[in-house]
Amino acid sequence: MAKSKAKAEPLQDREVITSELAAIVGRTPQWIRQLTRDGVLRQISRGKYKLGESVQAYCEHVSGGKEEDSKPRLIDYKTEHEKTKAERAALELEQLKGNLHAAADVELLLSDLILTTKSRLLAVPSRIATECENESAEFVESTVRREIETALATLARYTPDKIGGDLSHENSSD
16 A cells, blocks of 8 residues: 655745744844834744745845835945945045045145245236346346246145145245
């Protein structure tokens, strides 16, 4: 006489109780009950869950929820947050290496350079007026050129290492 084999139930359709599901996902039964109250997990009867459906729902919950176009998932926010932190750390590293400077520091340094150069150039006429009185055009031209080149030499001595540090205002009578 042949034994009649009972048809094996697929694993995903197997019913498990709260404590078994908790052991499978590595959490406590209280956690499983909380997820049930929150609507993440669905019971098929009191304290019983369909194994496949429950594990899939738990995995979806852990990964941040369903992926919907209209609603960002928690994992998306976490990923964006981590990317932002990494970018910030990279910028801070570049700043520490001296390869990156704060915009305010650059603006202050450039403003200082422009104002110094402007004041030097505007001072040229009064400085050479008495020196060039009753002189030839060539002498006046060479004197003006020398003074302008002196004013521009200050601008040429600009060093980027001043950015972020103390900015010293050069004496305009150099």
